[in-house]
Amino acid sequence: MRLALLVLAVVALLVSSVAAQARYPKSVVILTTHSSPGGGSDVFLREMAPHLSRVMGITVVVENVAGGSGARAMAMMAKAKPDGGTFYATTPTFIYTSLLSSPAARYTDLEPIVNVFFDPEVLYTAASSRFKTLQQVIDQARGGRGRWGAGNPASLERQALERLKQRAGVSPVVATFEGGGDMLINVLNQTLDMGIGELQEIRGQLDAGRVRLLAVVGDERLMQFPDVGTVKEQGIDLSVRKFRGLAGPKGMPREIVAAWEAAVPKLLADPAYRQLYTRNNLQPGFIPHAEYVKFMSDFGGQTQAFLKQSGVIR
Amino acid sequence: MFSATLITVVAAFAGVSWGILGGALPGISPSITMALLLPLTYSMDPTAAIVMLASTYVGAEYGGSIPAILIRTPGTNAAAATVIDGYAMKQQGRAGEALGISLYSGFVGGLFGLGVLVLLTEPLSTLALAFTPPAYCALGVLGLSVIASLARESLVKGLMAGVIGLMISTVGTDPVTGLSRFTFGSPDLLSGVPAILVMVGLFAVGELLVQSTERGWVQPAPERARIRFPGPALWRRIALPQAIGSVIGTFEGLMPGGGGAVSSFLAYNEARRWSRHKEEFGHGSPEGIAAPEAANNTVACTALVPMLSLGIPSSNSAAVLLGGFLMHGLIPGPMLFVSHAEVVDGLYAGLLAANIAMVIVGYVIMGPCIWLVSRPRPYLTAFIYALVVSGVFAIETSLFHVGLVLAFGVVGFGLRYVQAPLLPMVLGVVLGFMVESNYRRALVLSSGDHMTFLQDPVSAVFLALALLFVLGSVIGHARTRRRQA
Amino acid sequence: MTRDLGFGCAGLALAGGYYALAAAIPDSALADAVGPAGLPAIYAFVLAGLSLILIAQSIRGRPVAPVSAAAPTAPASASASQALLRPVGLLLMGAVYVSVVSSLGYVVSLAGLIFAVTWYQGGSVTRQAAIVSVAGAALFWVLFVRLLGIPHPPGVWPDLF
Structure with a gap:
């Protein structure tokens, strides 16, 4: 803003x-x-x-x-x-x-x-997208076909995605936006395979069941969403x-x-x-x-x- | 029930009055005006709080046109298009008429926007999702294509002003890498040059400087200190521009980005294209006020469509309103209409009250405003100057910006000296960031393939329209020149 | 046509300076194919091209801008140099305001600005002008500082008392 x-x-x-x-x-x-x-x-x-x-x-x-x-x-x-x-x-x-x-x-x-x-920072995708797990998104990105998004160009979220790229050894494009809301639109219309953001930003869509959480980018799972695993649990050493x-x-x-x-x-x-x-x-x-x-x-x-x-x- | 209605009406009146005040002060944007109220609304009843904030937005969008018409100073970004014909009418001694058209058109636009909000939120929220980065870029290009027809006097100089505007828009944080560009290491420039600062500098300060060169100026024609609402003949004449403004405002409200400013410029340009009195535009055309004012008040309602239904604010003002919802534990999104339907209904009723309140408050304050600008010229100049330095400071509480607005005053003076149009530069500043960031974002997503702009249907349509506009303007330009030769 | 020539030269200079700044933007591993300097470079070239066209037109003496009633008023060429000095004075007052407001405070500086501009624009130095200036500054203070909460600088006064 x-x-x-x-x-x-x-x-x-x-x-x-x-x-x-x-x-x-x-x-x-x-x-x-x-x-x-x-x-x-x-x-x-x-x-x-x-x-x-x-x-x-x-x-x-x-x-x-x-x-x-x-x-x-x-x-x-x-x-x-x-x-x-x-x-x-x-x-x-x-x-x-x-x-x-x-x-x-x-x-x-x-x-x-x-x-x-x-x-908590989470990775998420549209509920209607074909990606059900983080691994599927990463597989898609192998060979450079992935499209990921972060809210702002030089931010913790961008840094997390760039490190995720390195550690998972894939090379998707990372698009940045003018804030989380701007990016959310592009996750919802499936321009992006996956976005990263604060849980708070996507609450409205989450409540309505229009986005799917893929992973937590932290050390522990969230108490509200105990089913969602962390990135570390999926074998990638990343936590912000x-x-x-x-x-x-x-x-x-x-x-x-x-x-x-x-x-x-x-x-x-x-x-x-x-x-x-x-x-x-x-x-x-x-x-x-x-x-x-x-x-x-x-x-x-x-x-x-x-x-x-x-x-x-x- | 009765007391709830009363509270809604009181909140709407208070919000609108506050909004008109903030909107009328250059530098105090609608979002700042709303934000100043946020702490107060914390302890209020949720519906009343939301109504008050939304009414402030409505009031501010109208308030911006008052100084635009009276002292050539747009109070808000969205009022910049109103400056052209509004100030021209003021100079002809028709300020009361200009303000009447602005108020009436704002009311029409506001009601239209409210109707859209109440009836079409669901389908329009789906439409908002159709806008991808290529589409946004194309929309910006469409807006820029207006320059070709704005620059009738001299295409080359108009284009130069437009490109300089685009250059100004690149100052600040780079949208892709986060590098600071053209900031000279100054944190004051990190978030770019605010569009309102450029507008106030070019129009208001530039005007003061030009006026200071005129010796032996005459006291302007005495104003009738009364607002005049349009009569039946004028009513019919401005119906089309109002319709154009309302439709453009509806779509612009849905999309994150330019906010009311883009819609005002597009509406102004389209109103001129479809007008039977094209030649009057720029010299005090009522249609040139009706279209942008209808558009920016429509945006004040339709900006709530993506905010309420998706939880995504499409403008700074909508973001502050989103903050107001969150503070009361309300989470906008599809579920809001189910879980808190009473708040949504209260908001709709409040917006209706706000649009009516806007007409009443606007009518009451008009007389005093016209009286104020009929004071002797030395005082008037001094107070406009004081208003500019006070208001511009408020944008980021920065004295650097006050210096910058003076510099843009010099630019405005210079452009008028060489007889180059100012509007293309303003358009460049308003649209530059949107075009650049989405152009690059679209290419990032398509891995560098420019075909993405033609493959995206929305983008393709916009680009085709832009091409038509430019060709039309160039042909018209050549024809005029041949006739003159 | 000398004005067009001047605008053309200024545009060319701006394009050059801007391009130099754009070229100096460092590379970034996060950059896209276009890069942070990509569009700025294009803008600089377009501006340079347009400036050259304008210069060429003005040298050939071709009427670039048919002078119409709509063209913004520019000062008449007679006594133009003197007329051009007047805006400089007005700007200086603004510059003085910016430089003293932090120490003298908002109200005092603004009252001074209003008074000076009123005088400069042909008003007379009367008690009425002084009263209007002070009252005006007080009104602005109420509006911006008290009502809107904008932290205009208070100056050194609070520390003195």
Whole structure:
């Protein structure tokens, strides 16, 4: 989406049932996202905000700093005070933007705090297509007759398909689009043999039985679709993890990080919120601070290697 | 039941008023206007929230035509075609009439679109799936073929302006590889040059610059600060352009891509082709306002067809509306009509209320708007300038863009100085990305075989039409020249 | 016809510069057969060709554009150089606005812009003009910042108080 603006929305909430707990130094916490209102990350954060507010006993506000595919939000966050008042909602986009352009601040200028969720990526095809399994799609692609699709040109999804090509030793064409919806049309009308995307994007079609899931591109099967196997189970070593977590300015005090490390597992266990995020097909994926720093630098390194190897960047 | 109706009507009025405001401010696109409401709708009743967002879309598509007519500044992408004849009428002291035609045509287009949405969603959603990459590319080419007839004054200069527009559209992230092209490493250019920025620069800033060269300007003819709805004679005259606009808007609404802007240009061009008063186009033709305004308000309804039935948004605005559905736990797609039929019915009723609200609100605010633009010229220029720098900043909250709009003002001034038409450049900017990305995508999918553009039936038809248009324009061009010689 | 000649030369220069930029786009393993520089190169060649046609026509003195009432008004050639300087002043005011708005803030800068443009366009420097400028800037602030939530720069003021 190419719109951009900044919206400040104070989430009205009931702080009456605050559980007794260590007090967080800030009463209002702003979560910034590079997603514009109505975009995937924005909807996710706005749904999470009231529950997070309740669990932590603070007011959580969502702020959109769209523009430059995250460059603006990163620059703002790198300059913010590390007082626990503002955080940046991470997705792989901020790593791609850091590597593809030369923004004022890069992902390495931010401190990863904790991870909260993983968005499952799935491979799917039209329900009316003749492909019933991933293997059939790969067989079709042998000899260069396959047509696969990813939502955006330089994205985690594209990277996953390119690696799938390598590991399976096939050479289908990979077409990219202007977003997942655009691609979905081409899966439905069978221009493409197979598409890759977030489960959330294809929910409407999935409910109506018009698309068929072929495989999960992650380490585990999904709880909602226990019959769908992972790519790894089919003998191809491929797994991507689209993360959703928090990052902040460098120099974040230890006790603030600890507060989030305590709060996020509590949030994920909260029954009301659990029902909501399960319905939205999000996988809880808490990663504490120390591991998250490593996770992020590994992710950045792998992405950089992929982009360099394919000649997108130097 | 009564209270539910009341809430729907109130939501429609609030949404339309807000939409007209946002649409009328250049740089505040319909999607931004809607997005600003999203946080508010979070705590509302789902139907009321959806109605309010959809009504905002309806209002914004109309609102864009107000500054297009009054100050040569398109408020939205889709209003760019309205600038030509709307501003010409304004300069003839017929602003009230122009606004009346725009409002009335928007209403007709909106009702037509709503009828299509209610009755034909199912078959049209199947049609949306018939559009493959070759078909999109061909549609873009068809749109570009309009340049040949827009550039009547000078074919060579018109084509040059069009190609420069295409060049502008290549700035940003490459659609296939994700490489940054022509961005000079700036994140501000990563997502390209926004079309609305080019339009506001070329038309509005260019106009301010041209006006500043005119010494001893005269105060424009005093306006009657009243909106005038078309009488029976005019009503008959603009019926055909409205029908053309509504049909084109219906199809354009189905397809991801250009949104209302493409439909407005196509409708403008077709209205001229089929008009009995071709010579009036460009000099204040009522038909030149009726066709694009009917088209973009039709799109505001028919864009909901793929959004509701497939869960696929065909424009930024539809994407924000999709966000509104998701926030309330509603998942658009075939099952929505079964599982939440009451929301869908409420939306239909709300859209009807919105189209009526648009006429009422539009009528009320028209007087004050005309009064505003009848202020002394120095003030008017200063306030248009202030409006442009404030609005353009909002596109990506970037001062870089404010500088860029000034640069496009210089380009607009230069093009007018050398007497080259502006519209081909705008068309190039609007359609360039769609043509390039789908051209390359189609070739990727066909492994480089250009025959794919002829094998795809939709694509073949569009390309044949484009060829006919260009040949027709060239022949007409040669004939005019021979007559003059 | 000198204007056509100028447009033709400018088009040729643009085509050349644009082609150079397109040629410098690096190769990518993810690229398709057309490539990121494929269509840009074609555009550059087409523009160059059209520019040459325009230049040739203007040199031969052939009327490329029959001057009609519809052609956009261009400044009259008499005292043209002076008339052409006026837009430059208007642009400079915009440029000044862009450069000071971050430090002086939206309202102050905008009031200054409105006042300056009003004066430049022939309005008189009166108290009324000053009041209209300040009131106008305040109105824009209410509209864009308060109502629409667009974060126009506040300037250094919040830090001073």
